[in-house]
Amino acid sequence: MTTYPSPVRPPTPRPVRRRRVPGEALAGWGFVAPALVVVGGLTLFPAVWALVLSFRRWDGFSPQVGVGTQNYRDLFSDPSLLGAALHTVLYTAMFVPASLLLGLTLATALNRRIRFIGFYRTAVFVPFVVSAAATGILTTYLFSPQFGLVNNVLRVLHLPQQGWLEDSGQAMVVITIMSLWGQAAFTTVIYLAALQDVPHETVEAARIDGANSFQVTWRVVWPQLRPVTVFVGVYQTLQALQLFDLVYATTRGGPLEATQTIVYLIWTTAFQQLQFGYGSAIAYALFVVTLAVTVAVTVTQRRAARRTR
């Protein structure tokens, strides 16, 4: 399905001064209708239907049975859901801060004119185009306990061998590492753009006033990056809460369900166990939680921004 990042900040529509031309309404709808039908038909309609389904029990073949709020009440007593929620939160807690820190570090390092900078940028950016399926196969290979490159390096360094994806305590860490490999480019490029937008004059002025590089970074540059950080943090959190592809391509939820995430659970519930109603209920619950997280962060951030102003 479409997994585009979402535009969030539309500009205010520019006032149009032209006279209203007859026939313009028809032309207008002619321009927008085809896309509107496709996008609306593929999102609004299924979203409403999913809500209806979440109050029913249905396997796709037998007649649907209305069960009221039973699916939603089941959410609270479902041990696999609790496990999946914990794994998802664990992954988010590892991935998001690491991704921000890595992106900021790499952007700072790449934002200068030194030799081979083009090569460095390419090295960091090119994993971004690799699919989760290919990344998954690479992950399984690199982190194989018997012949993987990672354990091989450990062997050379005389460090103990690890079970990685086959160890339920480590599998999520491996998935986080490989997500970072694939996604580092994203936070890096956004921080890079933001860094290049920091007014040169402000940095110069601080230097003339005698600030050292640490002070410049901490007192001048970092405050400018705060809104970007909040935005990227929220965006990466939403992405992290929806982890599926890499889990499917590596562990399929294992070992011992240690990498079962919410979306993976939705997929198995709906398409393996054919519980369309309950699957839709979990999906709606996830939607509500992510919406709540987004709203909470946005409100807090806006308050903080108002205070500092």
Add this chain to the structure above:
Amino acid sequence: MTDPTRTPTSPTARRVGAPAVEGPPRPPARRRLPFSPWHLLLLPVAVVFLLPFAEMFLTSFSPASDITRIPPGFWPSRFTLDGYERLFAESGILRWLGNTVVVSVVSIASHLVLCSLAGYGFARLRFPGRELGFLGILATIMIPSQLLMVPTYVVFAKLGLVNDLGAAIVPWLASAFGIFLMRQFFLSLPAELEEAGRVDGCSRLQVFLLVVLPLARPAMATLAIFTLLGSWNDLVWPLVAINDEQNFTLQLGLTTFQGTRRTDWSLLMAGNVVATVPLIVLFLLAQKQFVATMASAGLKG
């Protein structure tokens, strides 16, 4: 996502669709050092980031027996095309590659046509219901795809589209993000250009096709790259909608390898190379545009 109308302004937010990053970095404040200490950070990072690729290529050219070597080696014991030969002989990889190309090409073409039309309509034309329509589009962005999988699957099953390659394409025909991206771009174009066309007697459609679209190439390239990355690498939806191996996409085919051929690593890596190299080559050719595209993905907020 966040409230679409009011989010803290990111300092870089205005350049959607425009190259944001590839400009040369500002000249450093101090004189350039003969050796920058940043190399000490960047070189190891670059090596670590490129190692998986090296391993992928080397393994794809290794004989299958290398895997049992103790201790395992990084460099193949000899270079061979066995992995590729088995890949092409024993799997439908060429067919899957073809399917994926079809899905991506149709998705990109449809995205470009539908989203630029709609983006232009929302940016420049006045018609009753415009605000409501655009708000509806923005609202769909907040809906997560997991919510849509079950009903979409059921509808496709009813229409007999499941198992069909068309099933992989339909969700990629247009997107709210694409409409938004194109609208942003058209809003940034000076309206005077179009006024001139109108005065010369062009119809709306003629103005759009002859005046506006030729100027929209950077935005359309950005949209094309997003659509390519998304449709080429999509896994969840083909996984749900396609069961027939004939109609697999590359990504779906790759993941089926894993269960059945877990030990045949040279074949698996050959498959990875086939699935990944087209995008890597494109990336290297159009790196600037790619990076700008990535940046504009973050600048929507």
